[in-house]
Amino acid sequence: MKKIVTILGARPQFVKAAVLSRIISNHNDFEEVIVHTGQHYDANMSDIFFSEMEIPKPTYNLAINGLGHGAMTGQMLQKIEEVLIAEKPDAVVVFGDTNSTLAGALAAKKLHIKVIHIEAGLRSFNMKMPEEINRILTDRISDLLLCPTDSAIDNLVNEGFENMPSKIIKSGDIMKDAVEYYSQFSQEKSTIISDLNLKKNEFVLATIHRQENTDDLVNLNSIFAGLETIGKEKTVVLPLHPRTKAILKSNNLNFNIKVIDPVGYFDMLELLKNCNLVITDSGGLQKEAFFNKKHCIIAREETEWIELVTNGFAKMVGSDAVKMVKAFIAFQDSTANFKMDLYGANVGENMYKEILKIL
Known part of the structure; x- marks a missing residue:
């Protein structure tokens, strides 16, 4: 064989x-x-x-x-x-x-x-x-x-x-197949929404881990300042990458954000299904947001998934806190058609x- x-x-x-x-x-x-x-x-x-x-x-x-x-x-x-x-x-x-x-x-x-x-x-x-x-x-x-x-x-x-x-x-x-297949199981296997006492559409899911953001303290402070501002309107839930956690701790940086440990895929799917929108510097999570009919704010200056931006499903804001907050406000009134076949x-x-x- x-x-x-x-x-x-x-x-x-x-x-x-x-x-x-x-x-x-x-x-x-x-x-x-x-x-x-x-x-x-x-x-x-x-x-x-x-x-x-x-x-x-x-x-x-x-x-x-x-x-x-x-x-x-x-x-x-x-x-x-x-x-x-x-x-x-x-x-x-x-x-x-x-x-x-x-x-x-x-x-x-x-x-x-x-x-x-x-x-x-x-x-x-x-x-x-x-x-x-x-x-x-x-x-x-x-x-x-x-x-x-x-x-x-x-x-x-x-x-x-x-x-x-x-x-x-x-x-x-292939990530589209994964989301479609495992969405069948995540609701019955994950209890993260109730465990964190979250309400549908009332929280923002965020992930930050890329070196250009975590290794640059100016960028890191700006991103977290943006998240903290948005957190006054919607709870910001941040599954924190171990590397980012270590950098925040070593620099004594504290922000009023709901930080949780990294989560499994079923928990992540439930967070995606129930969140208001996604803020991330991850590549894969940009698409997972789209597959779950959520807008995405990209904390980078570029994206490999440019079709998300050109079709209005995502906005690139880099590490700019002001742009991040503006994108968050703009997406609250969006009526994008997530049925578009991109993948x-x-x-x-x-x-x-x-x-x-x-x-």
Whole structure:
């Protein structure tokens, strides 16, 4: 039987992999071996996803975390290479734009193993972002580029990928499948709305974790000042990334915001379903907001999901507190049509069929 190795390391990758793993299991045309690099090592950021989403337990857990970019990527490259030599897969699947993504793609390509990049073609056009470097390099050495949007296809075409030995496919966004599937279970499995005593449409869901925001105290203070102002109108609920929490603590920064520990996917879905809108610097959460018919305020200067902005579902405000508050006020009167088809349907099945073709 043919075999693929799936490389995972961060929360969004666990969610996307859950969809594909279930489809692989249902069809049983090839074997999947899951490698968890350990990049997200907090139990609430990692372990809980495998248990509650019924993702097969990783065959390998490399436990690589808490390091700088160079050391982390280098150790992952070494350990993943060892796994690939032992497993001898026909292809390696990588998701998104993390250090785990790049390390998995590099290890596979140097061993002449086919590379499948899910969420290919995305660009922020900001080379200061580690994620931008990871996604560009991963795309360049991938054999199958599974693109979520037309703009992702356009980016690859503009970079000359049509003249390269790789296959470009518009597959749609696999996160859409995850939201649709797991929404069936989140209401019965999650009690977070009642636990936090929240009321529907009366709170704002926020997440802040990107280095350009957390490592710059001017940006960080401005963002949290905006959240605190909005918090006077609607409760702001902030599941706080461990790294952001440490930075706030080390700088003695305190804000009047409802801070909670990181949550599992079912809890996050219920927060999304019931919130007024989303404020985030995450890429994935921008789309999850759209899938749950919520507007999104993006605390960045650019987005890979530009179609959300051009169609009026999201606004980019950077770290500007004033712009953030203005966007919040403007969205209170919005009547956007969230039925617009931006990200496809039956995405996991589409991806499965394309993967099967190249094995």
